[in-house]
Amino acid sequence: MKHRDPLADWETELHRELEALPELVAPPTLIPSVLKRIHAPAPWHRSAWWQWPMALRAASVGLVLAVLGALGWLGGSLGELGLAHQLAQTGAGLKDALVFANDLLGRLSGSAAAFWRPHGQIVLGATAALLLATYLTCVAAGTALYRLAWRRTL
Amino acid sequence: MSDPLQFEKFMRDYQNMVYSTAYRLLADPAEAEDISQEVFLRAYTHFDDLRRSPTIGGWLKTVTRNLCLTFLTRRRSRWKLFSEMDSGQEETTARFENQAGDPETTSQFLHDTDRREMLASELDKLPAAQRVALVLFHFHELSYDEIAAQLNVSLSKVKIDIHRARQTLRRRLEGSRQVLLS
Numbered sequence: 001m002k003h004r005d006p007l008a009d010w011e012t013e014l015h016r017e018l019e020a021l022p023e024l025v026a027p028p029t030l031i032p033s034v035l036k037r038i039h040a041p042a043p044w045h046r047s048a049w050w051q052w053p054m055a056l057r058a059a060s061v062g063l064v065l066a067v068l069g070a071l072g073w074l075g076g077s078l079g080e081l082g083l084a085h086q087l088a089q090t091g092a093g094l095k096d097a098l099v100f101a102n103d104l105l106g107r108l109s110g111s112a113a114a115f116w117r118p119h120g121q122i123v124l125g126a127t128a129a130l131l132l133a134t135y136l137t138c139v140a141a142g143t144a145l146y147r148l149a150w151r152r153t154l
Numbered sequence: 155m156s157d158p159l160q161f162e163k164f165m166r167d168y169q170n171m172v173y174s175t176a177y178r179l180l181a182d183p184a185e186a187e188d189i190s191q192e193v194f195l196r197a198y199t200h201f202d203d204l205r206r207s208p209t210i211g212g213w214l215k216t217v218t219r220n221l222c223l224t225f226l227t228r229r230r231s232r233w234k235l236f237s238e239m240d241s242g243q244e245e246t247t248a249r250f251e252n253q254a255g256d257p258e259t260t261s262q263f264l265h266d267t268d269r270r271e272m273l274a275s276e277l278d279k280l281p282a283a284q285r286v287a288l289v290l291f292h293f294h295e296l297s298y299d300e301i302a303a304q305l306n307v308s309l310s311k312v313k314i315d316i317h318r319a320r321q322t323l324r325r326r327l328e329g330s331r332q333v334l335l336s
Contacts, residue, residue, distance in 0.1 A: 026169040
C-alpha cells in the first residue's frame with residue numbers, strides 16, 4: 001500500500017492554488033505617473049551643456065575663463081619670481097632626504113632582526129593575543145549595538 | 155526614440171503583471187507601485203529592443219524581482235528578514251504544526267469560492283522572510299539554491315522559511331474554515 005505524504009500533498013496543492021491566483025489590478029495612477037516622469041525635463045546638471053539655463057551657461061564660461069587666466073598668471077609668475085629655480089633646489093633636498101630615509105630603514109631592520117632572534121615567539125604570541133582581543137571586542141560591541149539600538153526598531 | 159503611444163499600450167498590457175509581481179514580494183501597495191514605476195522607466199530606455207523581444211514578459215518579471223530584492227535589502231529589513239530566527243516565531247510555528255488540520259480537509263476548503271482571496275490575504279500576512287522565499291519558489295519557480303543565492307542566505311534558512319510558510323498558510327486556512335463553519 002502506497003503511503004501518502006500529507007506535507008507533499010499540501011505543497012502540491014498550495015503550488016497549484018498560488019499559480020491560479022489572479023493578477024492584481026495595478027492602481028490607476030501607475031501609468032500617468034510613469035508618463036509624467038518620462039516627459040519631465042531632466043535637471044540641468046543631467047542635460048547637455050547647451051540645454052542649461054542661460055545664466056548657468058554664462059557662469060560656466062566665466063569660470064572656465066577664470067581658471068585658464070589663473071593658470072596663465074601662475075605660469076608667468078613662476079618665471080618672474082624665479083620659483084622654478086627654488087623648486088629645483090627643493091628637489092635636490094628631497095633626494096638627500098630619501099637617501100637618509102633608506103639608510104635609517106636599513107639600520108632599523110637590522111636592529112629588528114637582532115631583537116627578533118631571542119624574543120620572536122613572545123612578540124608573535126602577544127600580537128596574536130592582541131588581535132584576538134581586538135576582534136572579540138569588536139564582535140561584542142557590534143552585538144550589543146545591534147541588540148540595544150537596532151533590534152527594537154525593526 | 156520610443157513612440158509614447160506604443161509605450162502606453164505596452165504599459166497597459168503589462169502593468170498588472172508587473173504590479174502583481176512586485177506586490178507579492180513586498181506586500182505593500184505603495185512600494186509595489188513605486189517599484190512598478192521604476193520597472194517601466196527602465197523598460198522605456200530599452201523599449202526599441204524590448205518590444206521586438208519574445209521574452210519581454212520574462213524580462214519585466216526579472217527586473218521587477220531584482221528591484222524588489224534590492225529594495226528589501228536597502229531597507230535594512232534584511233537584518234530581520236534573512237538573518238535571524240525569532241524564537242517567538244518558532245513557538246508559533248510549532249503551535250501551527252500541532253494544530254494543523256488534515257490536508258485533505260484543507261484542500262477541500264481551498265475549493266470554496268473565496269479560497270483564492272483568502273489565500274492571497276494570508277500570503278500577505280506572512281513574515282517577510284517566509285513570504286519572499288515562498289513567492290520566489292512558487293511564483294518565480296526558483297530552486298532552493300537559486301533563492302539562497304538571490305537572498306544571500308544559507309540553503310537551510312531558505313528551506314526552513316519555505317517550510318514554515320507552508321505550515322502557517324495551512325494552519326491559518328484551516329482555522330479560517332473552522333471559523334466560517336461555526
